[in-house]
Amino acid sequence: MAKKRRPKSIVKSKPKMTARPQAVFPDYYPKFRCIGSECEDSCCIAGWKIPIDRVTWLRYQACQHETLAPLLRSHVILGKENSPQSEQTYAYIKMQADLRCPFLQPDMLCMIQKELGSEALSDTCATYPRFHNLFGAQHEYSLGISCPEAARQVLLHPEPIGLIMAAPDADLGARDFINFRVPQIGISDPDQISIMNDLRSLMLYILQFRELTLGARMMLLGNLLDEVDRVISDPGFKNIAEIFPVLSSFTTLFAEPSFIETQFEQIPIDLPRKLLAITAFLAEFLHHADPRFAECLNAGVNGLVGNEASRLGVGADLLARYHNAYDSYYLPYFRDKGYILENYLVNDVFSQLFPFIHGSFLDLYRKMVFNLSIIQVFMVGMAGHYQGLTDMRVVQLIQSFARRTAHDSSYLGKLTEAVASKEAPSFAEVMWMLKER
Numbered sequence: 001m002a003k004k005r006r007p008k009s010i011v012k013s014k015p016k017m018t019a020r021p022q023a024v025f026p027d028y029y030p031k032f033r034c035i036g037s038e039c040e041d042s043c044c045i046a047g048w049k050i051p052i053d054r055v056t057w058l059r060y061q062a063c064q065h066e067t068l069a070p071l072l073r074s075h076v077i078l079g080k081e082n083s084p085q086s087e088q089t090y091a092y093i094k095m096q097a098d099l100r101c102p103f104l105q106p107d108m109l110c111m112i113q114k115e116l117g118s119e120a121l122s123d124t125c126a127t128y129p130r131f132h133n134l135f136g137a138q139h140e141y142s143l144g145i146s147c148p149e150a151a152r153q154v155l156l157h158p159e160p161i162g163l164i165m166a167a168p169d170a171d172l173g174a175r176d177f178i179n180f181r182v183p184q185i186g187i188s189d190p191d192q193i194s195i196m197n198d199l200r201s202l203m204l205y206i207l208q209f210r211e212l213t214l215g216a217r218m219m220l221l222g223n224l225l226d227e228v229d230r231v232i233s234d235p236g237f238k239n240i241a242e243i244f245p246v247l248s249s250f251t252t253l254f255a256e257p258s259f260i261e262t263q264f265e266q267i268p269i270d271l272p273r274k275l276l277a278i279t280a281f282l283a284e285f286l287h288h289a290d291p292r293f294a295e296c297l298n299a300g301v302n303g304l305v306g307n308e309a310s311r312l313g314v315g316a317d318l319l320a321r322y323h324n325a326y327d328s329y330y331l332p333y334f335r336d337k338g339y340i341l342e343n344y345l346v347n348d349v350f351s352q353l354f355p356f357i358h359g360s361f362l363d364l365y366r367k368m369v370f371n372l373s374i375i376q377v378f379m380v381g382m383a384g385h386y387q388g389l390t391d392m393r394v395v396q397l398i399q400s401f402a403r404r405t406a407h408d409s410s411y412l413g414k415l416t417e418a419v420a421s422k423e424a425p426s427f428a429e430v431m432w433m434l435k436e437r
């Protein structure tokens with residue numbers, strides 16, 4: 001019988017005995033540097049509504065710089081009454097009609113940073129694309145993949161992403177700016193937080209368990225969340241320690257990967273339904289896509305249905321094209337690059353404190369399955385169009401998709417409507433979307 005393996009702690013290297021505070025971050029994190037004027041998809045031309053924190057807004061109001069002061073007063077606008085205003089979202093930068101930040105100079109560098117130094121940047125501008133989260137008392141840092149350079153560091157990382165513990169990021173620590181925190185409300189007992197961290201360790205272990213296909217790992221993750229959700233939704237639930245038996249039962253499964261893979265194989269495949277569900281709203285994406293994302297979308301559409309976006313959703317020879325692109329171009333590339341989608345999921349779980357914020361376990365799991373399925377289908381289409389894939393194209397798709405969907409998740413509601421049951425929603429009912437071929 002195979003030897004039992006158990007998930008290790010979420011952190012690979014244990015903290016050194018030191019009085020200095022420690023933080024947890026993925027091993028890719030220290031390598032990130034903004035590439036500024038070299039960036040192919042600068043965050044300063046994304047057209048985002050950039051929030052400005054109250055301290056920075058007050059500083060900008062008091063600015064006496066001859067050129068900058070009038071610009072700061074005219075382009076940094078107080079939050080509207082009908083939009084939520086807080087210390088962190090006190091005001092915002094009004095973008096130009098061409099979606100560029102008004103402070104971006106022709107050399108693609110920031111005028112505020114150049115004239116006043118990086119300490120004059122708002123929390124949002126100074127920290128993007130980094131996340132600074134608080135899980136209990138534990139400070140955590142990570143990167144968001146809507147930035148192309150961050151996406152390269154995160155995705156093109158052949159070894160499983162490791163978590164390390166070291167001194168906090170001096171830049172972010174100095175700002176005391178937290179993106180997400182757990183608990184937002186409710187559990188604050190360190191012992192209970194520690195058990196929630198055990199659940200995170202197990203989820204990451206599952207996603208990085210390379211003896212299974214990625215689809216089987218995602219199925220296992222859904223089964224785990226389903227069972228944990230049952231425990232904590234029970235009217236008699238009192239303490240998070242009640243999930244221990246669930247965690248223990250899952251750790252025994254790693255000894256028999258073939259058993260899990262067989263379970264995954266038993267999930268019925270329905271590629272026509274998957275392709276129709278995903279391509280049905282591609283046209284909507286096309287209407288609001290920046291050029292970088294539109295390039296991927298057009299290639300994906302072309303690879304799946306030919307060069308007429310208007311034919312989306314009607315089937316045609318969609319399935320035959322998908323199969324051909326999958327077998328001839330997608331699979332040969334991903335045979336050795338399976339780590340890219342694994343890293344995408346691992347980064348999402350860690351940086352978004354999955355599944356403890358932003359929604360229910362079920363909604364968050366569905367979102368993860370849908371996003372993975374959309375990326376995978378697009379990628380097959382792109383592979384067909386270009387007759388192959390490259391790291392550059394794959395990063396372009398995942399990064400520009402992350403950027404397009406960062407502030408608009410309306411497509412998730414449409415997908416849920418199309419594939420999920422209203423009467424008895426469950427984790428299992430979306431797992432067929434994980435089947436690729």
Ligand code: SF4
Binds near residue numbers: 036
């Ligand atoms: S998107 Fe990333 S690399 Fe590009 S300018 Fe912004 S932070 Fe720098």
